[in-house]
Amino acid sequence: MTRARGVHAALRADADTTNPGGFTLSRRSLGGLGVRAVAALAVTITLAGGLFASPALAAPPGVDPSAPASVSTVSFSATQVSDFDQRVAAASTIGESVGSREARLADLNFVIWIYNKAPFNSNIKKEALKALSDEVDENACYDFIVAGIHRAFREDVRAIPVTDERHRQRVRAAERIGWTVVEPYYLDANLSEFVTQLFIKTNGTEWPEIKAQASAVLSSTSTDEQRQAFVVTGIETAYNVDVQRRREAAEREKLEQLEKEKNLKARGNAWQVVMPGGTLTPVLANLTDSEFTWEIYNAPLARKFVKAAANAALGTHDLAQIKTYIFTGIHTAHQKDVAEQDAARAAETAKKIKEIIDAARVDGYMPNLLASATAALAGDLNARNAFIDLGRYDAAKKDVIKPSHYQVVQLKGQLSGRCVQIAGADAQAVENGQYNELWDCYRTAAKELWILKAWSNGEFFLQNLNSQQCLDGHSDLVRQYPCDVNNGYHRWTFVENTDGSYQIKNVGSGKYATAKDGGKENATHVVTYGNTNDGSQRWRLINPVHRSDVSTVSVGRYQLKGVQSGRCMQTAGVWDQPNQGALANFAGQELWDCVGGGKMAWDLVGLGGKRYALKNVMSGKCLDVKGTGHINGTPLVQYDCHHGGSQQFVFVAQPDGSYVLENVFNGKAADAMNNAVQNGAWIGVHGVHGQTNQRWTLVPA
Structure with missing residues (x-):
């Protein structure tokens, strides 16, 4: 109720x-x-x-x-x-x-x-x-x-x-045409009235099948049974037909739009091949495929294979093949053009890089440039171009030697390509007042080697490693005299140029070290002169151990085990008396069975630039060249640590994992003299040849 x-x-x-x-x-x-x-x-x-x-x-x-x-x-x-x-x-x-x-x-x-x-x-x-x-x-x-x-x-x-x-x-039924609020009258009206209202309210464009079916049951011969069937099931069937038609139409429209977008994208990509950075204009977008392909053929930047493929596609008069050219064919052809161009560029870049490598090898003191160039040569065209455009300059900057305390250098003239040395034979080259000259550069020539000793305010003494005297700028000729810390003529500053070279300015006179009269030949005098900053006043600092074959070694405590002898380097003598035997200055070095202990243990002290001092664990003294000698057979000894040139060593890597221990001062190698292998065999220095009596293995101690 x-x-x-x-x-x-x-x-x-x-x-x-x-x-x-x-x-x-x-x-x-x-x-x-x-x-x-x-x-x-x-x-x-x-x-x-x-x-x-x-x-x-x-x-x-x-x-x-x-x-x-x-x-x-x-x-x-x-x-x-x-x-x-x-x-x-x-x-x-x-x-x-x-x-x-x-x-x-x-x-x-x-x-x-x-x-x-x-x-x-x-x-x-x-x-x-x-x-x-x-x-x-x-x-x-x-x-x-x-x-x-x-x-x-x-x-x-x-x-x-x-x-x-x-x-x-x-x-x-009303919901199917979007008639959301049905008046009560039509809910109870007769079927003819209700279907008529459905027909009136139906959007024929949106629901054509519903409108057609409604019209069919409103004819003079239609019955209420037919109208009722339309209301109950017929309108649903018509609705599904309309929905399916709309879905299919939407899908067709979507596919047509996608196809249009694909065609535009393909044309845009194709146009970029012959007009990099260009824009696909409306005119180009609306051309037929044949007309567009003809525009590609005539483009100023179209290259050989792209033009040939375009011509071949147009020659078929086949629209499908022409479209394939626009979508993929042009890019295949472009890759051939690029490959041909890359091959030419690869040959060109390889030639340039090989020239750089050859020059770096001849120079001998540009390991960073050599490594970078070698890597670029092994790389692809992008890597080569990057090296030629910028990489070589960055690598070369890393090979520029900056003046620093206790660094051993050669002074190489930019104009002459020759190095500053003390003139004269060995005995004459150590005399006070001996002048300087240019000479061919030899990294083992002690007369050409200078140790930089920092003073203050960027000032340095330049001490010759052969004579142990300092560069003097008092007279027009640059000479050498015993080092005097109070003498401004013995102090120099390095004025860096943008090309990595330096002018060497005397503190006392304010003048610059200069190759006399712009000379380039051996025996050209080195003088002081006012600032011209030309090639005769520009000098490159060469670190003789800044080479590709010199290795970086982890600092730590090691034994030095001879490859030939299988025995270790140790300080000779007993150790029971202070400052005597193995605890004394000038105690020599010898081979001995690797039994351990402080006499044959060495602490590696990093000095920068891949240079190391070797400090004996028992004595606390450093490995040194006796008398700072540079003659083959000069003994290796120990001495109070000062980290000067004679106490600086580098490790030159060998193929078997061992090292040649090279002295920075004289450029000679630690050598088990006369190929001796027995206990007590003495160790000196000798010109580098890399045989097994000069090779040493680092064994953690």
Whole structure:
């Protein structure tokens, strides 16, 4: 009962507010219902307070519109009158309450009230109209109130599932065309009206199949069964057809757009081959494939294989082959052009890099440049170009030797390609006041080697390793004299140029070391002269051990084991007395069985530039060349550590993993003299030849 009342309440509300073609009683709608019904309506309208929501109507003749609400001005001969409880029961079927006004109405007026309140198209509304239209039975309204309304209510309740299903079907059908709010009238209208409304509301462009099917069941020969089938299943089938068509159309449009984008992208990529950095203009984009390929052929930057492939594609007159050329053929041809060009460039770059490698090898003191050039030569064209354009300059900068304390260097003239040395034979070359000259550079020539001793403010003494005297700039000729820390003419500064060379400026005179008269030959004097900063005043610092074959070694404690002898280098002598034997300065070095102990253990001390001092663990003294000699056979000894040139060593790597231990001062190697291998065999220095008596293995101690 509750559900039925709720449904009727909803129907009533819909009927009262939106009721196209409905049955709200009015003078026009009751025109054919007879005098009694018209009179009853007039009485109803005269009730004060606006009992009905319909507009006020003029009373028919014989009816006093000012009569009180409790008095009917129309006389009926009904023999039975409903009571209050019966009216309450009747009103409850449509979810209404009976107030004092409704209680005072005559049965006919009460039925009119029920009619207006009843849901649209309900059996209650239909039965109320029958009672009002009955011209024979004067008790028809009474019977309706007492019994008829209840029978109609039960019929309405039984009809609810059918009505609900009809509404559901129609709402679902309406949803298929986007008709989201279906008026109650059309939910209960006949099938022809409902389908007609579907047809009207359907967008034929968006839902052509639905509109066509709706039109088909609205023909004069169509039946309600066909219209019902359309509402229940036909519209769904048509909807699916329309959706599928739209999906297919969208897919076609998408594919067409993708194809267009692919073609534009392919053309853009193809155009980049012959016009790098160029833009595909609208004109180019709208050309036919043949016309576009012809534009590629005529492009100024089109190369041999690209032009040949374009010509071949156009010659086929096959649109598919021309399109293939635009998409892939041009790029295949371009790769051939690039490969041909790269081959030419590779040969050209290889030639340039080999020239750099050869020059670095001849120079001998550009290990970073040599390594970088060798790596570039082994790389691809990009690596080679990167090296030629920038890499070689960066690598060369790393090979520029900067002046630093206790560094041993040669001074090589930029213009002459020769080195500064003390003039004269060995005995003459150590005399006070001996002058300097240019001579061919030999890294083992002690007369050409200078140890830089830092003073302050970037000033250095240049001490010749052969004579142990300092470069003096007092006179026009650059000479040597015993080093004097208080003598400004013995101090020099290095003024760096952008090419990595230096001018060497004397602190005392303010003049610069210069190859006299721009001379380039051997024996050209070195003089001091005012600043010209030309090639005769530019000097390159060469570190004799800044070479590719010199290795970096991890500092630590090691034994030096001879490859030929299998014995270790140790300091000779006993160690039981301070400053005696193995604890004394000038104690020599010898071979001995590698039994361990401090005499044959050495701490490597890094001095920078791959240079090392070797400090004996037992004595605390450093490996040194006796008397700073540079003659073959000069003994290796130990001496208090000063880290000067004679105590500086480098490790030259050998193929078997061993090293030649080379002295920085004289460029000679630690040598087991006379190829001796027995215990006690003495160790000196000898020109480097790299045989097994000059090779040593570092064994962690």
